[in-house]
Amino acid sequence: MSIFTKKCSLCGVNKYICFWGDMPMRKWKRPVLGILSALVLVGGGYAIYETIQIEGEPDLFFKLLMSFVGFIFLWGLINSIFGCDRCVAKTFGSA
Numbered sequence: 001m002s003i004f005t006k007k008c009s010l011c012g013v014n015k016y017i018c019f020w021g022d023m024p025m026r027k028w029k030r031p032v033l034g035i036l037s038a039l040v041l042v043g044g045g046y047a048i049y050e051t052i053q054i055e056g057e058p059d060l061f062f063k064l065l066m067s068f069v070g071f072i073f074l075w076g077l078i079n080s081i082f083g084c085d086r087c088v089a090k091t092f093g094s095a
């Protein structure tokens with residue numbers, strides 16, 4: 001029980017961000033969350049950069065949407081590195 005009940009510094013923040021509550025904890029969630037988040041951030045960031053080069057400055061809605069999506073995946077990456085098992089399970093969602 002010790003590792004599952006231990007709280008990390010991200011638990012307090014995740015309590016508010018992950019409003020859906022606790023999710024089942026799985027061993028594979030951490031590496032998958034980390035790799036997936038990193039891929040989306042790098043790939044998405046590059047895609048946005050390319051789009052701006054071709055299309056010019058995006059509108060406000062696009063910027064807000066990208067900031068939101070970027071934040072979600074950045075938070076996922078942070079959790080996969082620093083979070084406890086509970087936080088990883090929460091940010092990953094149901095699986």
Ligand SMILES: [Zn+2]
Nearest residue numbers: 008011084087
């Ligand atoms: Zn935690």
